[in-house]
Amino acid sequence: MPSPDRKISESTVRRLSAYLRSLEALEASGAEMASSGELARRAGTTAPQVRKDLSTFGSFGKRGLGYPVVPLIGSLEAILGLTREWRVALLGAGRVGAALHTYPFFRERGFRIVAIFDNDPEKVGLRWDDTTIRHIDELESVLAGEAVEIAILTVPAAPAPALADRVVRAGVGAILNFAPARLELPPHVVVNEVNLAMELELLSFALTRSEPR
Amino acid sequence: MPSPDRKISESTVRRLSAYLRSLEALEASGAEMASSGELARRAGTTAPQVRKDLSTFGSFGKRGLGYPVVPLIGSLEAILGLTREWRVALLGAGRVGAALHTYPFFRERGFRIVAIFDNDPEKVGLRWDDTTIRHIDELESVLAGEAVEIAILTVPAAPAPALADRVVRAGVGAILNFAPARLELPPHVVVNEVNLAMELELLSFALTRSEPR
Structure with missing residues (x-):
């Protein structure tokens, strides 16, 4: 290489x-x-x-x-870095988080979800497979204890930037961001965005322009 | 413009x-x-x-x-084509489909899910809000009846290409594809892919290269 x-x-x-x-x-x-x-x-x-x-x-x-x-x-x-296991944390145990958690690709490719966080008291303490959902207040201690390398943000836009800052300060080097918020992070952090709004707007833009006027 | x-x-x-x-x-x-x-x-x-x-x-x-x-x-x-309503069909009523269905952005921006399809007999007939899940066998008749313009594919890779062909033949002009399969469609069809595997591989590639070796 x-x-x-x-x-x-x-x-x-x-x-x-x-x-x-x-x-x-x-x-x-x-x-x-x-x-x-x-x-x-x-x-x-x-x-x-x-x-x-x-x-x-x-x-x-x-x-x-x-x-x-x-x-x-x-x-x-x-x-592509797929010959080893990556330790992943999921921030946000909503529907998007649940869909990602059951996505078979994660396991097949060695992306192992070792920590799940939410701030909803009704979710904290629940188990998804063998991972217990922890309160977001425990973020730093759990990330360090579980040696998390990649964080996936499936939280709303408002809390996303502050949570990303906390994740990075805790030593996580890569973030996959599903929150519709732009993250401003140090250059050594790898950030990748999945913005469903943007994907749909690409379609509506193209459809609008292709219609007869 | x-x-x-x-x-x-x-x-x-x-x-x-x-x-x-x-x-x-x-x-x-x-x-x-x-x-x-x-x-x-x-x-x-x-x-x-x-x-x-x-x-x-x-x-x-x-x-x-x-x-x-x-x-x-x-x-x-x-x-961006957001001043009108777009009629959207969801193919696949699994977890990703469910997450998308409740995504508030859809409604806010005028993307209205008017049809949902699955091939699981236990799901067909269920209602998500006011939309009844229909069997995929009814695809053509429902797409035409509901005047669907955009299809979202949240099905597995194997059936995705054939379903995309059927959707296009039924007159749908744009597809948002979550299935990890490449769709080969006529040039007038707008296709946008959301490939979670690829997004994660971008992170693992970058992390692998940034590590000391």
Whole structure:
């Protein structure tokens, strides 16, 4: 792998993730080799882009034969940091939190939810599988005790920035933010937003412009 | 507004959506004017970018004074297609579907869920608020009867592509896809993906590379 100071764009990582998904589908269908064209078609990009993206990280293909499916899955898992377990905290035990908690991908990929927080007294103390929902007042002690590395925020917009600050001060290095609030955090913290409002507005914008006027 | 053939990039629309959110927060705090610098800071971009994005759609600012908050909210709502109701169908009445169904943003912004589908006999016939869950076999007739314009897919990966094809053949023009499957649809269909696996992999990739090795 290149040195960590070599900048890889977010869109490159998104494509690597799509290649991994495509390779897994190919593996499930029994394929042993995948061409760059096939990966490109499944990931919605071009064959030269596939070859360029993968060559950034090593020599995985065989000229004229394509990429061996199983080894490339292993390489992409290593590149994407999926060969180890990540300790995850869920802040917010509402419906979005519940949906994420049962999302099978988490476990399959090694994202293990080790702590769940809420401020609703009716939720605190409940167990989701083998994790007890803790009060948000216990955030710092639980995050440290459980060695949490990634926090997922599924809280309302108003409390989100202050909770993100607390999470970062407690040593968490990455946040997946579902709250419709912008977080201003130190540059070493990795923040990724999932904004459902924005996703829907992209659709309504496109539909509005495509209609006859 | 420019003619519909003028191409506006997805990243521009995402910024417009962020400006709208920032303006609403400013309105809630009682502000009457917003500078491009303030909008830039809240949306995580630069003041020249804010001015450039907004000038694509009209002259909204007053030199030296900034942008009037309430009128610009109205303009952005019109640009993003939020001044009308959109008729939405939810395919998949699982946990993600349930979380989306109760998401207050939908109603506030005029996205009205008028149809819900599942193939689980225990769910078909149940009511979520005033919408009855219908069997997926009834997809075509219900989509046409309810004049659905946007479909949200919260089904597993395997059935997603075939369901998307059926939805498009039934005349739906936009799909928000939560299924971890790539949809290959005609170019006139607007498709937007929310891939939670990819979002988490962006975090694990960044954390892996930022660690000392």
